[in-house]
Amino acid sequence: MIRALALALAVAALAALAAPAWAAPLKDPSRAVTDGIICPCSCGEILTGCTCETGKAMKAYVDREVKGGKSKDQVEAALVSQYGEVILGAPKAQGFNLVVWIAPFVVTVAGFLVASLALVRWTRRRSGAAVSAGAAAHGSESPFRTDPDARLAALRARAEEELRGLRE
Amino acid sequence: MSEIGRLAVILAFIASCYAVVSIAWGLRTSMAGPLRSGRRAVWVVCGLTLLATVILVQALTSLDFRWRYVAEHTSRDLPMMYRVSSLWAGQEGSLLLWLLILSSYGAAFLWAYRKRLDPFYDAVAMVVAAVMVFFTGLLTFVSSPFRILATAPADGNGLNPLLQDPGMMIHPPILYTGYVGFIIPFAFGIAVLLMNRTGTRWIEEVRRWTLFNWMFLGTGILMGARWAYIELGWGGYWGWDPVENASLMPWLVGTAFLHSVMVEQRRGMLKTWNVALIVLTFELSIFGTFLTRSGVLTSVHSFTESNIGPWFMGFILISSTIAAALILYRKALLESENRLDAVVSREGSFLFNNVLFVALAFATFLGTVFPVVSEAVTGSKISVSAPFFNRVNVPIALALLLLTGAGPVLSWRRATASVLKRNFLIPAFVGLLAAVIGIPLGLHGVYPVLCVFGVAFVASTIVMEFARGIQARKDVSEARGAMSVVSLVQKNKRRYGGYIVHAGMVVIFVGVLGSTVFQKESHGPLRVGEKLAIGPYALTLRGVEEKQVTNAQQTRAVLDVSRGGKSLGQARPAKAMYFKSQQPMTEIALRQTSAEDLYMILGGVNDDGSVSIQAYINPLVSFIWVGGLIMALGTIIALTDRMRLRREEKLGG
Numbered sequence: 160m161i162r163a164l165a166l167a168l169a170v171a172a173l174a175a176l177a178a179p180a181w182a183a184p185l186k187d188p189s190r191a192v193t194d195g196i197i198c199p200c201s202c203g204e205i206l207t208g209c210t211c212e213t214g215k216a217m218k219a220y221v222d223r224e225v226k227g228g229k230s231k232d233q234v235e236a237a238l239v240s241q242y243g244e245v246i247l248g249a250p251k252a253q254g255f256n257l258v259v260w261i262a263p264f265v266v267t268v269a270g271f272l273v274a275s276l277a278l279v280r281w282t283r284r285r286s287g288a289a290v291s292a293g294a295a296a297h298g299s300e301s302p303f304r305t306d307p308d309a310r311l312a313a314l315r316a317r318a319e320e321e322l323r324g325l326r327e
Numbered sequence: 328m329s330e331i332g333r334l335a336v337i338l339a340f341i342a343s344c345y346a347v348v349s350i351a352w353g354l355r356t357s358m359a360g361p362l363r364s365g366r367r368a369v370w371v372v373c374g375l376t377l378l379a380t381v382i383l384v385q386a387l388t389s390l391d392f393r394w395r396y397v398a399e400h401t402s403r404d405l406p407m408m409y410r411v412s413s414l415w416a417g418q419e420g421s422l423l424l425w426l427l428i429l430s431s432y433g434a435a436f437l438w439a440y441r442k443r444l445d446p447f448y449d450a451v452a453m454v455v456a457a458v459m460v461f462f463t464g465l466l467t468f469v470s471s472p473f474r475i476l477a478t479a480p481a482d483g484n485g486l487n488p489l490l491q492d493p494g495m496m497i498h499p500p501i502l503y504t505g506y507v508g509f510i511i512p513f514a515f516g517i518a519v520l521l522m523n524r525t526g527t528r529w530i531e532e533v534r535r536w537t538l539f540n541w542m543f544l545g546t547g548i549l550m551g552a553r554w555a556y557i558e559l560g561w562g563g564y565w566g567w568d569p570v571e572n573a574s575l576m577p578w579l580v581g582t583a584f585l586h587s588v589m590v591e592q593r594r595g596m597l598k599t600w601n602v603a604l605i606v607l608t609f610e611l612s613i614f615g616t617f618l619t620r621s622g623v624l625t626s627v628h629s630f631t632e633s634n635i636g637p638w639f640m641g642f643i644l645i646s647s648t649i650a651a652a653l654i655l656y657r658k659a660l661l662e663s664e665n666r667l668d669a670v671v672s673r674e675g676s677f678l679f680n681n682v683l684f685v686a687l688a689f690a691t692f693l694g695t696v697f698p699v700v701s702e703a704v705t706g707s708k709i710s711v712s713a714p715f716f717n718r719v720n721v722p723i724a725l726a727l728l729l730l731t732g733a734g735p736v737l738s739w740r741r742a743t744a745s746v747l748k749r750n751f752l753i754p755a756f757v758g759l760l761a762a763v764i765g766i767p768l769g770l771h772g773v774y775p776v777l778c779v780f781g782v783a784f785v786a787s788t789i790v791m792e793f794a795r796g797i798q799a800r801k802d803v804s805e806a807r808g809a810m811s812v813v814s815l816v817q818k819n820k821r822r823y824g825g826y827i828v829h830a831g832m833v834v835i836f837v838g839v840l841g842s843t844v845f846q847k848e849s850h851g852p853l854r855v856g857e858k859l860a861i862g863p864y865a866l867t868l869r870g871v872e873e874k875q876v877t878n879a880q881q882t883r884a885v886l887d888v889s890r891g892g893k894s895l896g897q898a899r900p901a902k903a904m905y906f907k908s909q910q911p912m913t914e915i916a917l918r919q920t921s922a923e924d925l926y927m928i929l930g931g932v933n934d935d936g937s938v939s940i941q942a943y944i945n946p947l948v949s950f951i952w953v954g955g956l957i958m959a960l961g962t963i964i965a966l967t968d969r970m971r972l973r974r975e976e977k978l979g980g
């Protein structure tokens with residue numbers, strides 16, 4: 160189960176890095192660029208939604224470049240060379256900035272592993288306690304197998320406990 | 328009057344210090360006098376803060392420009408309601424509001440537990456008073472709203488135009504009520520550790536306080552999203568702005584706590600984890616306040632940049648260190664039996680749900696602070712914005728959505744194969760069916776399809792839970808139809824309140840999915856008589872008009888709006904030039920229906936006389952706001968459960 164979880168999260172991490180994720184299939188190729196660019200004025204907003212004069216001028220520039228036949232990567236590269244990487248809405252997954260892309264998934268996978276291990280351990284502890292309680296009362300066999308009264312009493316106690324929980 | 332306000336804050340600082348010392352002395356010596364005196368001092372702080380706030384509001388509404396705060400945040404042309412809301416438009420005023428809500432929580436806490444003579448509750452009050460020392464200290468020594476200018480200006484600077492929105496009258500106070508309220512669960516957690524308190528009664532108290540604050544914070548976040556949608560004019564409602572993220576983080580961790588606390592109540596497990604979550608929720612609330620004021624990150628919400636960031640960082644470091652040290656010191660107190668019957672159980676699902684909530688909060692935190700970290704390490708500036716969060720947070724959020732459906736229908740202790748089959752088969756089938764139907768309707772990509780599956784899956788599990796509950800009560804209840812649902816909810820408000828909250832969350836997911844995946848956009852320059860087509864709508868420019876409102880000059884585009892050839896009247900998106908700030912602000916025009924919003928923006932009037940119009944069709948946005956209301960309703964229902972129990976306790980003697 161743990162391996163399956165780790166694998167599922169690794170796939171999610173790769174999908175996150177590779178896919179454009181949530182965005183709608185874009186008919187407007189300019190928007191594919193402006194959705195990933197920050198307006199160079201101090202507002203810090205994504206260019207698509209920015210309504211300031213700087214934003215409008217930059218959107219017009221992107222539009223011209225895309226209509227002129229440049230690809231998304233080419234337009235982005237031109238903007239990065241002019242303004243620096245700060246113009247990109249998300250850092251490239253390289254060098255130190257790889258940390259921000261990887262760490263959330265590492266934490267998630269680690270959290271799942273720890274939680275899974277804890278659950279397995281706590282479950283074993285429970286069954287170990289039941290076995291030893293049975294052994295103490297009836298020799299080596301569990302009371303639940305040999306004594307129907309003991310089983311009934313245990314089930315009653317559990318039902319009482321759960322009802323108490325519901326009342327609280 | 329400013330002297331009285333300043334004196335009130337100074338006295339509040341002294342009273343806070345006195346409350347801490349007096350209660351600590353009373354707890355140490357077990358003397359009732361100092362405890363009583365300390366509790367009264369908390370009331371005094373609340374009264375003095377209220378007095379200071381009233382004085383400041385009076386100065387703001389009467390436009391007394393001798394006051395620096397009034398001159399900086401109001402002007403003669405500012406409408407009366409915004410003069411009042413300018414109380415929280417600047418740093419000093421918003422800190423005073425923080426303190427007012429904080430001290431009100433302190434007073435409310437003392438009132439709620441006035442009949443409990445247990446010193447444990449005094450310890451809780453002491454922790455609240457200690458936090459009040461910090462805020463009264465800031466207002467006294469660092470950031471006072473009661474400073475007087477040497478020469479009063481003829482007029483003030485005015486209020487930031489972005490804040491001149493009716494939503495600003497209620498959004499910040501509601502958000503603050505949520506943020507600040509986490510002080511009570513935090514104080515309970517610290518008091519438990521300080522007093523070496525065993526037992527689980529306190530955890531039920533904390534759950535209720537947390538639920539109350541969580542509801543306000545969630546409502547405040549959605550109101551902020553609504554404000555951004557209307558006021559910022561970019562067609563969206565959530566931009567993963569640092570300050571938006573700051574409010575989301577404590578909400579996420581608080582949500583994790585509200586789930587894991589159930590495991591502690593039922594099974595006496597996860598005690599350390601729960602205390603850690605309480606502490607983290609409070610620290611993240613303070614971190615959010617730090618972010619809005621420190622100026623370390625660029626944000627459209629950072630209205631109040633200043634030099635008080637280090638004070639907040641210091642407070643976070645000190646309070647979290649004390650909390651961590653106490654958790655370690657009282658390790659034995661928090662030890663649990665930690666025994667489970669089976670991995671596949673509700674307990675197990677809550678543990679994974681906690682991992683995902685905390686991971687989501689961590690991803691949000693890391694993305695928010697990473698520009699600062701990266702610059703410190705590499706020396707070059709980067710941005711971490713929506714493109715990052717949409718890629719990283721969306722898969723985690725979708726996993727959470729699926730668990731939202733799975734968790735409640737797994738049995739406590741052990742979910743057998745027959746239970747799994749009975750509870751999951753139909754929802755999984757409905758989910759798959761919805762996803763299969765959705766693909767030819769325009770769903771593209773893994774995440775939207777997964778989201779549709781998750782939404783249908785969770786909705787089915789909720790409907791099935793209600794149906795089973797009604798069926799089970801059929802023989803004992805006479806209620807039929809809609810009344811049977813009401814009767815069922817009344818019988819177990821906590822459980823079904825929780826399901827209603829989940830239903831609200833599902834509705835929000837539908838709104839987010841619809842408005843993101845199916846959004847349509849169109850833009851272009853229009854001359855009078857020309858049309859802009861978007862989906863079934865057509866916008867025809869009829870002209871441009873100028874209009875003066877109270878404190879701004881508006882340039883409006885007059886658009887005839889039609890849908891499928893049928894006229895829907897006129898819309899007037901505008902650019903407003905505020906006289907004081909001389910900033911052009913976007914005033915959108917919005918045509919809302921339950922199915923979709925037509926969102927219109929005036930880009931500006933071009934040199935050649937044409938008018939730039941941008942329009943969006945945002946489907947299902949209304950679901951987001953309705954989902955928020957449903958969540959709030961579910962929370963209120965869950966909160967009222969305690970009242971029934973109290974009545975039953977009283978009747979039972």
